[in-house]
Amino acid sequence: MSTGEPLTLYSDILDTAYAEAITGLAEGGVPVGAALFSSTGRLLGRGHNRRVQENDPSIHGETDAFRKAGRVAGGYRDKIMVTTLAPCWFCSGLIRQFNIGTVVVGESVNFAGGIDWLRENGFDVIDLRSEKCIEMMRNFIRDKPQLWDEDIGQG
Secondary structure (H helix, E strand, O other): OOOOOOHHHHHHHHHHHHHHHHHHHHOOOOOOEEEEEOOOOOEEEEEEOOHHHHOOOOOOHHHHHHHHHOOOOOOOOOOEEEEOOOOOHHHHHHHHHOOOOEEEEOOOOOOOOOHHHHHHOOOEEEEOOOHHHHHHHHHHHHHOHHHHHHHOOOO
16 A cells, blocks of 8 residues: 555555544543554554553553554555554654654544654655544543543643
């Protein structure tokens, strides 16, 4: 899968991250899910924000998916990180550190994170502006503002 392919394919891989976000929400955590895919669309790892569940502030959706993918032969430049929400600075740093070439974002309306910075540094960021992702995060921020502020380093 290349960045020139139809957005419907990106929407399909977003479904994997969205399912992870729903799991995290059901567990009482922050509803951010992510997955790492090969350039051909093969799932390498999937995960969700488990900061609350594991009492570990480093387990964001992207870091969980990255860890679960494990070491990947040939590096990460041709890999695709898909996430339901624009990656925060912590996760944007992970993407840059390991040179993950493409980032598919479910939404950046509620939180823009580091997507402009990633773009400025040569990463391909595709923002799908998914209504279901926007609504899920909007509702979460409204219902659990203290937990949200903690998650983005404001609490």
